[in-house]
Amino acid sequence: MSLNITPVHPHFGGEIIDIDLRKPLEADELEAVCRAMDRYGVLVFRNQAMTDEEHVAASRQFGDLIETKTAGHPEGITVISNVDEHGQILTRDAPRYWQNLGARLWHTDGTFRTTSPTYSLLAAHVLPPSRGQTEFAFMPAAYDALDATTKALVEDMVVEHSLLYLWMRLGFGHFTAQQQRDHSPARHRLVLQNTFTERRSLYLSMHIGSIVGWTLPESRCFIDDLLAHATQTEFCYTHDWRPGDLVMWDNRQTMHRGRPYANAQDVRILHRTTIKGSAPTAAQRPAGAPVPWQVSGVLSRTNSFPGIDSPREEMTDHSARFCIAST
Numbered sequence: 320m321s322l323n324i325t326p327v328h329p330h331f332g333g334e335i336i337d338i339d340l341r342k343p344l345e346a347d348e349l350e351a352v353c354r355a356m357d358r359y360g361v362l363v364f365r366n367q368a369m370t371d372e373e374h375v376a377a378s379r380q381f382g383d384l385i386e387t388k389t390a391g392h393p394e395g396i397t398v399i400s401n402v403d404e405h406g407q408i409l410t411r412d413a414p415r416y417w418q419n420l421g422a423r424l425w426h427t428d429g430t431f432r433t434t435s436p437t438y439s440l441l442a443a444h445v446l447p448p449s450r451g452q453t454e455f456a457f458m459p460a461a462y463d464a465l466d467a468t469t470k471a472l473v474e475d476m477v478v479e480h481s482l483l484y485l486w487m488r489l490g491f492g493h494f495t496a497q498q499q500r501d502h503s504p505a506r507h508r509l510v511l512q513n514t515f516t517e518r519r520s521l522y523l524s525m526h527i528g529s530i531v532g533w534t535l536p537e538s539r540c541f542i543d544d545l546l547a548h549a550t551q552t553e554f555c556y557t558h559d560w561r562p563g564d565l566v567m568w569d570n571r572q573t574m575h576r577g578r579p580y581a582n583a584q585d586v587r588i589l590h591r592t593t594i595k596g597s598a599p600t601a602a603q604r605p606a607g608a609p610v611p612w613q614v615s616g617v618l619s620r621t622n623s624f625p626g627i628d629s630p631r632e633e634m635t636d637h638s639a640r641f642c643i644a645s646t
């Protein structure tokens with residue numbers, strides 16, 4: 320069957336108004352939604368105001384859910400909000416106030432897991448008058464726009480993702496040994512290919528801290544260049560939430576980020592489920608191998624770079640083909 324989909328962007332994203340996710344999908348409807356996800360990367364379902372139980376049931380049609388436990392909600396529901404369990408707006412005293420800032424950075428859900436998720440389904444519950452949009456970037460279009468040299472360079476590239484790398488971008492540091500063990504990086508290929516459309520995409524996120532075989536500084540420069548490329552306006556769609564919206568996206572083809580709103584005054588509550596992936600995208604780091612969280616040493620010598628002494632396997636010299644812009 321074909322779905323009635325209205326594109327929301329020249330490259331990706333579609334709006335669907337004639338499917339009710341609160342009811343079980345017929346087999347052909349489910350197949351059509353999955354193929355539409357392959358093609359569009361983001362689907363906006365209107366008028367879906369639903370209970371958590373309906374949200375979980377709708378999500379399970381697409382696979383097993385990432386297990387999460389939020390008090391007062393069924394397993395599988397993650398509450399994304401700026402209020403505490405008593406409904407009070409979070410202040411800077413609350414760890415979650417700071418954790419929420421991580422969603423403001425461009426990211427892909429769950430890339431810090433060795434088997435990362437496929438879809439996320441995010442439902443609006445309370446929307447702030449000060450907007451709080453969600454912005455998406457379409458990675459197949461970003462990949463297509465790379466030059467041939469860069470496409471060849473990234474084709475078999477493997478990178479390391481961790482929640483700690485994301486928090487480091489926000490300025491947090493001094494993680495405990497336990498936190499470092501708990502958030503040991505997961506490895507993923509940087510280029511994924513959709514099996515239905517056969518389009519390649521960049522599997523990017525600000526969870527990325529390093530490229531396997533590269534130094535940290537060179538990794539960061541390269542990944543930051545890719546992030547800047549992939550989030551150019553032409554590849555981005557900004558979703559203005561309406562009551563009843565449920566937005567579903569393919570984490571293997573998109574990045575996203577939350578946009579600012581008056582979080583000290585307005586309440587914003589959305590509920591999310593995330594669908595488990597089936598297999599890792601790359602071989603994982605050797606068990607017990609030290610993690611190069613950051614470069615040690617100082618920039619005091621000109622002929623060497625002290626501190627790039629973190630144990631790395633297969634370290635290669637990319638200086639000949641990696642250009643650092645001087646302006």
Ligand SMILES: [Fe+2]
Pocket residue numbers: 422426427428575
């Ligand atoms: Fe997210």
